[in-house]
Amino acid sequence: MKTTRKLGIVLLLMTMLLAACGSGESGKQAEGSADGQEKVKLTIWHNFAGDDLRAKSVRSFIEQFAKDHPEVELDAQAIPPDGYRQRLSTVAAANEMPDVFFVYAGSQSSELYQAKLLQPITEVLDAHSDWKDKFLPGAFEPYEFEQGQIYSAPLGMSATSILYYNKALFEKNNVKVPTTWDEMMTAVSAFNAKGITPIALGNKAPWVAQSTILGSLADRVTGTEWFKNAAAQKGAKFTDPEFIQALGHFKELVDHKAFQDGANSIDNTQAEQYFIQGNAAMMISGAWTLTNLAASSTEDQMKDIEVTVLPPIPGGKGKPGTISGGAGGGLALSSRTEGKARELALELIYAVSGPDAQKAIAESNSMVMYDTDIDKSKVTSLYYKAFNLVKSTEVTPVYDAYLSAEAAEVINNGLQEIMMGGSVEGVAQKLQDAQARSAAP
Known part of the structure; x- marks a missing residue:
């Protein structure tokens, strides 16, 4: 009798415990969505963690997606750029991608x-062909790993060889803006005679001369096809x-x-300030200079700055009027994501990379590889000029995007050598040797 009574008490306690567990689980489902179904869990990682307008714009579109999709439990992680690559590499090694x-x-x-x-x-x-068709030529090239399949839509553009010039200095000294x-x-000779630096350059980090000058200058001589074949x-x-x-033309400069x-002893930021303060007539630099000057310079300083492209080289095989650069980073989709999560992940990518987002990023003084109209009142005068120049200009490769890491380091250091009197032929041979090693089977 006692045994039966004890067993009954145990069963009663177990029933109460199970009921409590079931009640808790039921509440969790109810909290998940209006119809009691569990939310779809999605994770997104990005490096737009700063307080700049571009980062804030991107995060706002992610936040809006979460508001528009109550059925999604969105885990959005904004990781500072300095540590982002390593974090992604770590989860990639474990096959645990967001x-x-x-x-x-x-x-x-x-x-x-x-x-x-x-x-x-x-x-x-393909579902938003009006969006797809407005990306600039070459936007998908770095992400088309197999015929007809695209793996990301870029959120930015790397334009690396814009020729900035101080219109007031040219006019005051009666110098023609170069078109040849x-x-x-x-x-160059005229400004030197006046005691004015012709071209500001900060090549302490040796990638600068390669990225901003050589890629565009060399393409005018060799043509793009030759460079890709050499790479x-x-x-x-x-x-x-x-x-x-x-x-040789770089050495001529x-x-x-x-x-x-x-x-070779000052950095790119110092060169930008040297230029904007009127100490140099020109500067060959990338779109990052637009963002930097917007943050550090006055509109009065920028009003005299104009933008154009490097002049063509006589007898060169490359197209004139181009700018070196290419697609920036974009959002990708994990191979492990499937079902409803995959469907919503694609919607998230569109929400953060679509026409509205591209326009907002462009209006944060950041280049996009997308043909959009921007509100002139929302950007600096200099950015507005550069944006319209770049979106109508063909883009050619940046050298370090195609060279091996070793070869990129060789040409970066080699340009510093040339600036200190080194041999053009010697630098070319070292570059050839390095790239040949990387291409060897």
Whole structure:
């Protein structure tokens, strides 16, 4: 009897416990959505963690998506850029990628594709063809790893060789803004005679001269196809006469004192300030200078600054009027995301990369690889000029986007060598040797 009574008490306690557990689980489902179904969990990682307008714009579109989709439990992580690559590499090694994540164009996205950690987003692009068709030429090239399949839509653009010039200095000194290489060298001589630095350059971090000057200058001499063949080591070498000629034109600038003394000892930010303060007539730099000057300079300082492209080289094989650069980073989709989560992840990518987002990013004084109209009153006068220049200009490759890491370091250091009197032929040979090693089977 006692045994039966004890057993009954135990069963009663177990029933009460199970009821309590069931009640708790039922409440969790009810909290999940109006119909009592559990929310769909989505994760997104990105590096727009700062207080700049671009970062705030991107985060606002992620937040709006969460508000518009109460059925989604969104885990959004904004990771500072300095640590972002490492965080992504760590989860990639463990095959634990977030559903949606920001990737850089180039080696990072390519390696993730090779590791089978990405799946294409082609269907959301095709579903919004009006959006897809407004991306600028070449926007998808770094993300089209197989024919007809696209793995990201860029949120930005890397334009690296804009020719900035101080209109007031040109007019005051009666110097013509160069549209030919001879006019460029004439301008260099004229400003030197007036005691004004012709071209501001901060090459302490040696990528600057390569990214801002050589890529665009060399393309005018060799043409894009030659460079891609040389990078692939297929039918072209960096010791070929056309590349020697391209390096020779860079040396011509050095020999004619186009850059200020100590250009290898100051950084890019210092060069920007040197230029905006009226100490140099020109500066060849990227779109990042627009953002930097917007944050550090007055509108009065910027009103005299105009933008154009490097002049063509006589007899060059490349197209005139181009700017070196390419697609920036964009959002990618994990290969593990499927079902309803995949459907919503694609909606999230569109929400953060779509027409409204592209316009908002552009209006934060940041370049996009997208043809959109912007409100002139929301951006600096200098950015507005550069934005309209870039969106109507063809883009050619930046060298370090195609060279091996070793070869990129060789040409970066090699340009510093040339600036200190080094041999053009010697630098070309070292670059060829480095790229040949990377291409060897």
